[in-house]
Amino acid sequence: MNIKPIAISLTVLALTACATKAPVQEVQERPEVTAPPPVTQEARPTLPPVVQAPSVVQGPTFDPNAPVPGSIEDFAYQSGGEPRVYFGYNRYDLTEDARNALRNQAQWLQSYSNFNAIVEGNADERGTREYNLALGARRADSVKAFLVSQGVSPSRLTTVSYGKERPIDGRSNEAGWSRNRNGHTNITVGSIG
Secondary structure, eight states: OOOHHHHHHHHHHHHHSSSOOOOOOOOOOOOOOOOOOOOTTTSSSSOOOOOOOOOOOOOOOOOTTTOOOOSSSHOOOOOOOOSEEEEETTTSSOOOOHHHHHHHHHHHHOOOOTTTEEEEEESSSOHHHHHHHHHHHHHHHHHHHHHHHTOGGGGGEEEEEEETTOOOOSSSSSHHHHHHHHEEEEEEEEEEO
C-alpha cells in the first residue's frame, strides 16, 4: 500500500478542516452620483412673496453730516443752513421762508433752554446811518416777536441793531445788498443783557 497518497490526502483534509472560513462580505453598491437636472422656468418652485415687517420705531433719519445736537452749529443746521432771515428793500416784515426758519429756531431754543439769543438787525449800505439803525432795530424786533409767538421766553432774547455797519457781503449790487438785509439770531450761553 502506498502511504504517500493517503498521507497527502489526510494532510489536505486536516488542513481544510482546521482552516476557518473568512466571513463573506457582501459588496454594497454605491449609488451613482449625478448632477441635478437644470432648473428651468417651469420647474422653479414658487415662493411666497417676502413681506417686510413694519418698523417698530419710526424716527428721524440719521444724517452723518449733521452737527452734534445742541451745538451752535446744530442751531444753524436746524435753521436751514444759517441762523439768518432776509428782508426785502426797506422792509421788516417776515417772508414765509423767514417764518419757517424762525419756527425751527424757536423749536431748537425750546429744546435747549440753557441757550439765549441776541437778535441782530442789519441793513444794506444804502441810506443814512440813522435810517439804517432804525430799520435794523425794526428787523430785530420783528424776529424777536415771532420767536416769542412760538413759545420762546422773551427774557431769553435781546435785540441790537447794527444798521449798515456789519455787512456780510461786500458787493455794492443787489445780490450783495439782499444778503446784508437780514436778522441774525446769535446764540449765547447763560444770561444776556
